[in-house]
Each structure stands twice: as structure tokens, then as C-alpha cells.
Amino acid sequence: MTAKKTISLLISTTLLFTFFSCNKKSATTQEKEITLVMAEVNPPETLAGKTDLAFKEKVEELSGGKIKIDLQFSGILGDNSTVRKLITQPNSTIHIARQSTAGFVALGCKSYALLSIPFTFSSREHFWKFAQSKTAKKLLQEPRERGLNCIGLFYGEEGFRHLFSTKKINGVKDLEGLTMRVTNDAALQAIAKNLKMNQTQINFADLYGALTTGQVDVADQPLSNYLANHFDEVAKNIILDGHQLGIMETFITTEIWDSLSEKQQNILLESGRYASEYCRKISEEEENKILKQIEAAGVSVVKVNDIGPWQEALSDFIKETSSGDMDLYKEILSYAH
Template sequence: MLKKLFSLSALILASGYLISCNQKSKDKDITLVMAEVNPEGTISAEMDKAFKEKVEELSGGKIKINLHFGGTLGDEESILKILMQSHGSIHLERISTFNLPSRGCEKTSLLIIPYTFSSRSHFWNFANSELAQTILNEPYEKNIGIKGLFYGEEGTRNFFSTKKINGIKDFEGIKLRVTDTIMKNLAEGLKAEPVSIAFGDLYGALQTGSADAADQPLANYLGNKFYQVAPNMILDGHTLEITEVVISSECWDSLSENQRDILTQAGKYAGDICKKISHEREEEAKARLLSEGVRFTDVSDFSPWQKACEGVSFETAKADPILYQKILHLTK
């Protein structure tokens, strides 16, 4: 209840001092509100800070980013709804790509097919390509209400649980938190019971037994302290945690070409920062988690995991099979 009241107060405060993004700014001073569900110090939070600082630097302070961490403005889904509304009080959000296919971003679903990216460098080859721009522009072109600005990543997603998991067979019957249709189908492929739980409720769900397992990158698993209630992780690496900074279409339409260029340039800079720190943070997180008593299980044979994903991979790739093949071939 307190969190809801705090979120409402933050929104009221934000709307009170903002210069509206609903009218053409013509390079006047503007303040854009940006939401981040992760706490300060996480990979995405550092990427957001780099974006904010570069925007303010390139604009000479004429564009200010009012950045809120730790989900103080709400969870990803509720913030996304605000971005898609007219006259919304939030303009930018760093969001997981898992939340976009259900909004009509079919091409985005290609990025979260299990085992799509063979390595980080494979992903960054994509993120800096014209193919990335095609997918970033999809929601804007479809009039969904948002536009993608740039990509980031938080490391490889692995399953963690309240009980020890030694291999793929141990998923049978456990309550596995899922976020979308792709993850639901993957859970079913693993013979787990998929349960839908909001990110903000996940810690409590693991604590009470409403969920037995979920998945997160190492750094987020550490930053959100999930290891305190679910201290077991199997390093299956089924997907890369791809993130995206999106802006409301209404706000984007109100900006001048110069302001748009500033946001685009700052996004490229922030993406480069993310690329630099994500691997380092993942290694640091693993060392810290080991010291906290987390029990890690390595995977030596990925073929059973890939077999469990075959159905969802085939169906999801139907969104744009030619584009998907192009993404798969961006390894160099």
C-alpha cells in the first residue's frame, strides 16, 4: 500500500513541474521523466544514467532527464500503459523486451527466442545494425504508442529456485514464474507449471511458495536479492536479457529533429557503456553470490534444453522468418 501511495505521489510531483512533452518544443528547455524498475547500481541503471548525462551534455542542459530508479513510478507494465496514453506523465522507460510482443511488437519476439544469440558479441553486432532499427521502429510504425530508442543487455538469463535443481528433469511439476507466451511455452516444454507473477511481487511469491523458480541475469538476481529466498541457480543461459529504452510516440512527435538526434546519439553512447560493463558486472555478481552461499549448477550438455525449446522457437520465428535468419547470421 505504501509503495502504491509513493508511486502516486511521485507521479503527481512529476506532472507538477514538467514542461509538457505534448506540444512542439522547438528546442525550448524540456524535462522528460524516465522510469527504471531496477535499483541504482545495476547494469540497466548505469546505462540509464549514462543516457541521462549524455542527453544533458549534448543539449547543453536544455533537455533534462528526471530519472526514477527502483520501481518508484510503478512496475514495467503499468509504466508502459502510461507511455501509451495521451498526455502521459512519464515519457521514457527502460523495459525488458519480454514485455513488448504482447503489445503487438511481433518482430521483438524474435529476440527472445531461446538460444538465438550465441554470444554477447553476436547480440551487439545485431544491436548496432540496421536490423535493430527495423525492430526498434516497429511499435511506432504500427501506432502502438511507443518508439524504441536503443538496446542494452543485462547478461544471460538463468533459472533460479528455492530448491536445488541438478538438471532439466528437476523442472517437472515446479511452479515457474513466466512473463509472456514464449516463456510460458518454454515452461511447458520443461514440464513445469507456468505461473504469472508481476516482477514487484516475485520476491514475496518465492518466499511464500506461490512460485518455486524464476529466471533472471546474475546481476539482477543479486541486485534484487532474490538469492535470499531462492539460493539455487542453474546456468542454462536460455536467453540473453535484452533491454530497450522506449519513448512515448506522442513525446517523440513533439520533439524537433535536433532533439531527436540528441536522444539517438545519447542512446548509442549509453549502449556502448552497457556493452562495456555488462560482462564485468556478471563476473562480479557471480563472485558475490558465491560468497552469499548461492549454489550454482553448470550445464554441460545443452541439447536437451534446445530440444525443449524447439516448439516455441519454430512458432515464434514465424513472425518474420527471413528477418530471424538474418539475425542468426550476424555472428561476425
């Protein structure tokens, strides 16, 4: 055998060895057990909590226990703003988090502002048609496109958000002069301003105490969160204005996502679809059950027969916010049909 042939054979053998070694390493990496830390600000009995659990259980089932979700409830890992700050920065100790899309508007996710515009979604059916659309899937990528350290996995909803208060409320006029708890969500601030309320920013964890002391008269939550966080004990008046749908999005850090194999990514995506569908099936049923429960407990529940005055009060804000991307907003509205 010539020296040239010997060298050629050695090179070929080395390449084959490297190829099979890399494949073996890749396969081993795919099979390696991993634990992903997931944060939830609400208790497990809420709609958000139940959706999280459905996701966790499906991930662990489909992965044969190779992917474990360390799910922490009730704000143990921090309030929403703390968690959001962590997952949008490198080297986050939290890998997955269920968040409101509204919280990402201040971080530059401009399209999410359209989802928070009051009275955008006319019904649950409207939202779920949107959530299953190509439009919605594209929006899941926006955080990464904006330079944040995460992407969306799937959507959910907590039901429509309603105003609740320590004071009796029968209509728009009764809100004037009261103090409302707001967040950094521009839509929530606009609701307080345009309904002629004072406003103050209070962390969710401090809201119960603020209602008790009179620091806050009015706040808003979906019914599931209202009951689970015991606000019925200190604010026994709800008006069902349904000003926003509580849109949830479950995010994962891009560092973790990019480190996963294609098989692992598909497990998370399939589990997300499962959890999203689970949320869709139980949301209205849960809300109706809670409504009966709080009425039986003596909470004053006022239904809004004419939403016109509420929409009129917020019409300027709706026009101003939607004008930033009117084509996309019209696309979102079109799913109502």
C-alpha cells in the same frame, strides 16, 4: 508610388516579418528547457540502472542542461506492465522508459517475438553485432508502425537470463513439477510448459514474497537483477542455462519525440548510442563480478555443459515462433558469424 506597388511592398514586408518571427520562435522553442520523466523498474546499481544513468548524464551534458531527465528507479512509477501501458497511450505522464522487448510482443510487435526465442543469441558478441545493424534500427520503429504511442531509441542488454530456485537444480529433470513465475511473455510460458513446470503469473514487485512463501519455486532473471533485488536471500540455487538474453530497449513516446526539434532529437540519439556502448562494455564484466560475489555468499551455482536437452525440449516452440518470419529470423541468426 502606385497603389499596386504599395500593396506589393506591404505584402513583402509582412512575409519577411512572419518568416523571421517564425524562425525566432523556433529557435526559442529549441532553447527552451524541458524535463522528460523516465521510468526504471530496477534499482540504480543494476546494469539496467547504470545504463539509464549513462543516458541521463549524456543527454544533460550534450544539451547543456536544457534537457533534463527525471529518472525514477525501483518501480516508483509502476511495474513494467503499468509503465508499458502508459507509454503506449496518448498523454502519457511518463515520457521515456527502459523496457524488455519481450513485453511488446503481446501488444502486436511481432518481430520482437523473434528476439525472445530461447537460445537465439549464442553470445553477447552475436547480440551486439545485431544491435548495431540496419535490421535492429528498423525494429526500433515497429511500435509506432503498430499504432502504439512510442518508438525505440536504443538497445541494451542485462546479460543472459538464468533460472533460479528455492530448490536444488542440477538439470532439466529437477525442474519437473516445480512452479515457475512467468509473465505474459509467450517464450517464458513455453519454457515453463516444455520443461514440465507449473506456471503462475506474478508481478515482479511481488516475486520476493512469492519465493518466500513457497507460492513460486522457480523464476528467471539476469544475474545483475537477481543480486540487486536480493533474490539470493530466498532462492539460493541458480543454474546457468542462459535460455534468453535480457534484451533492453529504451522507448520514448511519439508525442514527445515529434515535439522535439531536430537538434534535440539528435542529442537523444547520440546519448542513446553512448549509453548502448557503455552497456556493451560493462555487461560481461559486471556479470563475472556478480557471479563471484554470489558464490562467495553461499549460492549454489550450477553450470550447464550440454545445452542440447534444453534446446530439444523447446525445439517445437522455436520452430513455431520463427516460422512467422523465417527470413528475418535467419537474418538475426546470421549476425553470429
